[in-house]
Amino acid sequence: MIVSNKLMTSVGSAALMAALSISSGVAMAQDGPLRGNIRVVIGSTSTGGDTYQNSSIVVDQLAEKLGLNMKVDAVGASSAFRTLDRDSRGNTLMIFHDQSYLGYLYGVEGYDNIFEKYTVGPTIAINPGNAYLVPKDSPYETLDDIIAAVGSGETVRVAIQPGGVSEIGFSALKNAIAIEHPGQEDNLVAVNTGSQSDKNQQLFDGQADVINGSVQANEQYTRLPEDDQKAMRFVWLTARQDTIEQAPEEGLGQTTREQLLEYVEPNVNVTMGNDENFTFDKEFFFLYNKDMDPAIVEQIDEALAEIYEEGEIQEIQKSAFFIPDFKPSDEASTYLADKMVRYEEIINNIK
Numbered sequence: 001m002i003v004s005n006k007l008m009t010s011v012g013s014a015a016l017m018a019a020l021s022i023s024s025g026v027a028m029a030q031d032g033p034l035r036g037n038i039r040v041v042i043g044s045t046s047t048g049g050d051t052y053q054n055s056s057i058v059v060d061q062l063a064e065k066l067g068l069n070m071k072v073d074a075v076g077a078s079s080a081f082r083t084l085d086r087d088s089r090g091n092t093l094m095i096f097h098d099q100s101y102l103g104y105l106y107g108v109e110g111y112d113n114i115f116e117k118y119t120v121g122p123t124i125a126i127n128p129g130n131a132y133l134v135p136k137d138s139p140y141e142t143l144d145d146i147i148a149a150v151g152s153g154e155t156v157r158v159a160i161q162p163g164g165v166s167e168i169g170f171s172a173l174k175n176a177i178a179i180e181h182p183g184q185e186d187n188l189v190a191v192n193t194g195s196q197s198d199k200n201q202q203l204f205d206g207q208a209d210v211i212n213g214s215v216q217a218n219e220q221y222t223r224l225p226e227d228d229q230k231a232m233r234f235v236w237l238t239a240r241q242d243t244i245e246q247a248p249e250e251g252l253g254q255t256t257r258e259q260l261l262e263y264v265e266p267n268v269n270v271t272m273g274n275d276e277n278f279t280f281d282k283e284f285f286f287l288y289n290k291d292m293d294p295a296i297v298e299q300i301d302e303a304l305a306e307i308y309e310e311g312e313i314q315e316i317q318k319s320a321f322f323i324p325d326f327k328p329s330d331e332a333s334t335y336l337a338d339k340m341v342r343y344e345e346i347i348n349n350i351k
Contacts, residue, residue: 032299034090038063038070041084043077043096050127050216054284054322055095058124058304061313065303077103078110084118088291093300095124097284099164101340105347108163114287115340119297120333121286122304126323128239128247129215130282131263132158132169135203136224136231143236143268146210147173150188151181159191159199159208165282166199166212168343169238169270172278174350176270185350204229215260216321219253236270237263238280246323272346280343283325285332301328 040059044051055072063070075083077099084094103111114120132143140146140156150156158173160166170190178185191208193199196217202208215237224231234255237244241264244257251257261267270278288297304326307313314324327335 032066033293033295034066034068034299036068036091038068038091038093039083040070040072040093040095041075041080042072042094043080043099045074045076047074050129050214050322051095051097051284053320054125054127054317057313057316057320057322058095061307061316062300062303065307066299081110081112084287084289088289090288090292090296092289093121094118094287095284096287097127097165097282098168098280098336098339100287101336102164102168102343105340105344106163106167115333115337117290119288119290119292119329120336121288121297121329122301123283123285123325123327123332123335124304125284125317126239126243126325127214127216127282127284127321128237128243128323129217129252129321130165130169130238130280131213131215131218131234132210132236132238133203133213133218133222133232133234134210136222136226136228136233138209138233140209140235143173143270146235147177147180150177151184153184153187155187155189156210157189157191157208159193159202159211161194161199161212162190162192165280168280168346169212169236169278171343171346171350172238172270172272172280175272175346176278178350179271179273200230203232210235215252215255219255223254234260234263236268238278239264240279240281241265243281243323246318247321248318252321278346281323281325283336283339285336286329297329304328 042051042055052074059070059072080094083092100114104113134140146156158170160170174185174188177188191202193202199211203211221230221232244260244264247257249257251260265277272278308326317324
């Protein structure tokens with residue numbers, strides 16, 4: 001069999017490039033300041049929730065790229081912050097989402113201003129599934145029906161977990177009612193509870209008219225017949241329209257992307273005044289000890305930039321119903337600080 005010199009050269013070049021690619025990852029780990037075993041703490045105690053799932057996707061890719069042993073540890077927010085406070089070497093990193101600054105804005109114990117106390121690292125993904133649902137036999141067909149009912153004096157009870165991502169949509173809804181129906185906003189009542197299962201139970205028991213949930217956790221209940229006590233339907237997804245448009249066409253479960261788009265702006269509007277509507281994307285990002293070597297920040301930024309450039313991680317994230325969302329540290333810090341100011345206005349308006 002005769003093989004041309006050109007083909008041999010091409011094969012040799014491909015092999016050389018592959019070898020260089022592998023060696024560059026090892027070299028990045030050996031030459032960079034991030035060394036040894038790396039613990040990535042997250043602000044959730046669940047290993048079945050979105051924070052753990054999303055963090056594991058990113059950390060697995062990062063460990064392979066850097067040639068390091070990296071492990072995700074679900075310790076919960078308070079413990080994660082305390083652990084991060086104690087380690088300035090870079091052997092402890094943290095991944096969390098908007099709860100990390102919303103908890104501070106709502107005055108939740110154990111939360112500080114992350115932009116003062118920590119270094120904010122890169123964003124990595126969006127969970128587009130933050131949602132509000134009603135029983136399938138609810139008289140409220142749309143979110144507009146709920147706003148109108150509250151505005152006319154009806155009491156509407158909303159089950160939330162106070163102090164963060166679960167509450168921000170409730171706050172925005174209450175703010176919108178205050179703008180459109182001044183003096184009636186107190187008819188929207190928070191039923192403060194705990195986990196998603198607790199919120200669901202409030203709806204099942206008739207103790208709440210609306211609940212905060214998620215596409216991932218609650219879509220299964222939207223498939224049930226209307227006469228089932230657990231049957232629900234979506235009335236609002238807080239994500240931006242262009243965020244949902246990036247989701248897989250098949251959506252999740254039996255709910256397609258086209259169906260999910262029915263529950264976001266411009267089909268659903270929650271005013272913030274001045275012709276601006278409220279939206280909220282639940283975004284995940286790294287947090288670092290303030291005294292950690294800035295070279296580690298740069299090393300992780302560079303590694304993630306390469307990972308997202310290669311493209312495989314985006315497919316993994318989308319298959320798990322996450323939207324890829326990489327922004328390097330400087331850009332992410334500015335973006336998230338602006339986001340915090342925007343939602344602080346809403347929270348202050350309803351205090």
